[in-house]
Amino acid sequence: xxxxxxxxxxxxxxxxxxxxxxxxxxxxxxxxxxxxxxxxxxxxxxxxxxxxxxxxxxxxxxxxxxxxxxxxxxxxxxxxxxxxxxxxxxxxxxxxxxxxxxxxxxxxxxxxxxxxxxxxxxxxxxxxxxxxxxxxxxxxxxxxxxxxxxxxxxxxxxxxxxxxxxxxxxxxxxxxxxxxxxxxxxxxxxxxxxxxxxxxxxxxxxxxxxxxxxxxxxxxxxxxxxxxxxxxxxxxxxxxxxxxxxxxxxxxxxxxxxxxxxxxxx
Amino acid sequence: xxxxxxxxxxxxxxxxxxxxxxxxxxxxxxxxxxxxxxxxxxxxxxxxxxxxxxxxxxxxxxxxxxxxxxxxxxxxxxxxxxxxxxxxxxxxxxxxxxxxxxxxxxxxxxxxxxxxxxxxxxxxxxxxxxxxxxxxxxxxxxxxxxxxxxxxxxxxxxxxxxxxxxxxxxxxxxxxxxxxxxxxxxxxxxxxxxxxxxxxxxxxxxxxxxxxxxxxxxxxxxxxxxxxxxxxxxxxxxxxxxxxxxxxxxxxxxxxxxxxxxxxxxxxxxxxxxxxxxxxxxxxxxxxxxxxxxxxxxxxxxxxxxx
Numbered sequence: 115x116x117x118x119x120x121x122x123x124x125x126x127x128x129x130x131x132x133x134x135x136x137x138x139x140x141x142x143x144x145x146x147x148x149x150x151x152x153x154x155x156x157x158x159x160x161x162x163x164x165x166x167x168x169x170x171x172x173x174x175x176x177x178x179x180x181x182x183x184x185x186x187x188x189x190x191x192x193x194x195x196x197x198x199x200x201x202x203x204x205x206x207x208x209x210x211x212x213x214x215x216x217x218x219x220x221x222x223x224x225x226x227x228x229x230x231x232x233x234x235x236x237x238x239x240x241x242x243x244x245x246x247x248x249x250x251x252x253x254x255x256x257x258x259x260x261x262x263x264x265x266x267x268x269x270x271x272x273x274x275x276x277x278x279x280x281x282x283x284x285x286x287x288x289x290x291x292x293x294x295x296x297x298x299x300x301x302x303x304x305x306x307x308x309x310x311x312x313x314x315x316x317x318x319x320x321x322x323x324x325x326x327x328x329x330x331x332x333x334x335x336x337x338x339x340x341x342x343x344x345x346x347x348x349x350x351x352x353x354x355x356x357x358x359x360x361x362x363x364x365x366x367x368x369x370x371x372x373x374x375x376x377x378x379x380x
Numbered sequence: 381x382x383x384x385x386x387x388x389x390x391x392x393x394x395x396x397x398x399x400x401x402x403x404x405x406x407x408x409x410x411x412x413x414x415x416x417x418x419x420x421x422x423x424x425x426x427x428x429x430x431x432x433x434x435x436x437x438x439x440x441x442x443x444x445x446x447x448x449x450x451x452x453x454x455x456x457x458x459x460x461x462x463x464x465x466x467x468x469x470x471x472x473x474x475x476x477x478x479x480x481x482x483x484x485x486x487x488x489x490x491x492x493x494x495x496x497x498x499x500x501x502x503x504x505x506x507x508x509x510x511x512x513x514x515x516x517x518x519x520x521x522x523x524x525x526x527x528x529x530x531x532x533x534x535x536x537x538x539x540x541x542x543x544x545x546x547x548x549x550x551x552x553x554x555x556x557x558x559x560x561x562x563x564x565x566x567x568x569x570x571x572x573x574x575x576x577x578x579x580x581x582x583x584x585x586x587x588x589x590x591x592x593x594x595x596x597x598x599x600x601x602x603x604x605x606x607x608x609x610x611x612x613x614x615x616x617x618x619x620x621x622x623x624x625x626x627x628x629x630x631x632x633x634x635x636x637x638x639x640x641x642x643x644x645x646x647x648x649x650x651x652x653x654x655x656x657x658x659x660x661x662x663x664x665x666x667x668x669x670x671x672x673x674x675x676x677x678x679x680x681x682x683x684x685x686x687x
Binding site: 169170171172182183185186187189190191196197198199200201203204207208227231236239240241242243244245246247248249250251254255276277278279280283288289291292293294295 | 450454478480481484502507530560561562565615617624
């Protein structure tokens with residue numbers, strides 16, 4: 115059997131990119147969609163001892179159907195612990211127990227700052243978005259943060275319209291200056307075209323790998339700032355046969371992940 | 381007490397309300413009654429608001445919203461909230477923005493009688509740059525008196541009334557929940573008084589068989605209302621599932637001002653109480669759909685408190 119079947123869809127590849135960032139025994143705080151899918155792929159492949167929590171108050175849920183929100187009824191029966199926001203965001207996240215946070219944003223910039231508050235001027239918004247929810251504290255306090263974004267010149271920005279969630283804010287030293295925990299911050303931006311990582315000196319996102327079917331030139335063209343390219347830039351490893359089996363047979367037999375194609379993740 | 385009496389007696393124009401829920405156990409029966417009684421100029425709060433807060437905003441009951449987030453979940457952005465903030469329809473509400481860490485901590489501080497609480501989030505972001513009706517009291521940045529490090533302080537919140545929906549309570553208000561908590565426990569305990577809506581009223585003896593589940597004691601409770609199906613279209617663990625098709629119906633209705641008004645006329649103004657609401661639901665969608673929402677039973681092992 116081919117070790118990397120080529121019949122995958124882009125959201126499956128992105129979910130696998132997320133999964134590969136999760137290590138065994140990691141404690142992961144997840145939202146619905148990509149984060150849950152990625153964490154579950156990791157749990158069923160290389161990170162069997164990783165554990166998950168939802169900000170609504172749930173630790174180690176065992177849902178019998180895919181959860182459609184972080185408050186979904188299916189997260190209740192079978193969980194190891196249920197409290198509320200003070201437990202998950204306070205006892206676990208603020209206390210420093212969460213290894214990986216997983217976020218998406220309407221707008222993400224080159225320092226990994228995320229906007230989920232407003233497009234345009236705050237006082238007279240062109241589009242009013244939901245707000246922070248749990249994103250700001252997760253971006254501030256999880257040891258590493260994975261970001262999912264669409265790769266186009268609207269969703270990526272040199273500077274977001276509103277910093278809802280801190281990435282590296284204004285660059286090196288800014289997080290530390292505000293007293294955020296040392297060593298925290300965004301690790302990757304996973305888009306439908308590429309995986310961007312952050313330079314340890316400048317804290318700027320650079321191109322690490324480009325997905326099959328695109329190129330360094332195309333990715334740079336779709337990025338609204340002058341994107342640096344890694345010396346060892348290469349093609350993203352496609353999903354393995356085992357990863358695809360887990361997604362299609364175990365986690366998502368009804369292929370709900372296809373809704374992300376409709377949302378532009380192609 | 382009926383919900384009509386509870387809201388008439390205990391919720392007044394201009395009040396500051398904590399309204400619990402997190403898709404899990406939103407007190408929709410109380411929210412509909414607040415709209416029916418045309419309460420005005422309310423300040424409302426809770427972490428992660430949804431269709432219930434959108435409904436109050438669209439109905440014109442809200443002046444101020446202490447917010448972390450509001451959306452229709454699976455069904456996207458909150459339509460009435462957007463119309464209010466972007467276009468001033470029916471009027472522009474004032475929004476003070478926090479997060480799902482800071483707001484629950486502010487409610488916890490209120491519940492514990494603390495004046496403020498330090499939190500580790502929000503710093504370095506534009507959430508510190510925007511201040512609304514709380515002005516300079518939205519937060520204070522200080523150097524910690526202990527180690528000199530920059531520290532963010534946020535104020536305690538003490539709502540006039542906390543409104544929660546729970547699985548069961550006794551007739552004096554000892555209120556018990558199980559399942560996802562959100563900020564329900566802290567928000568209710570922060571309030572000056574609590575309105576408890578519940579799926580069922582049980583005896584004091586039943587409460588006493590498993591008292592660790594109680595989140596609010598009776599001495600804080602001003603009113604207890606038995607409202608089966610009171611969290612619909614949200615859910616109550618062990619009672620009924622979330623109603624996704626109703627969520628879609630609300631999204632479609634709230635897409636336009638006219639559609640939203642028709643929704644209010646049908647589901648709020650055209651209905652007297654929760655019993656009529658259930659009857660209308662069954663008439664409209666059939667008993668099979670109503671029955672399909674009802675939870676299966678999968679009991680936990682009984683616990684013993686005996687010595």
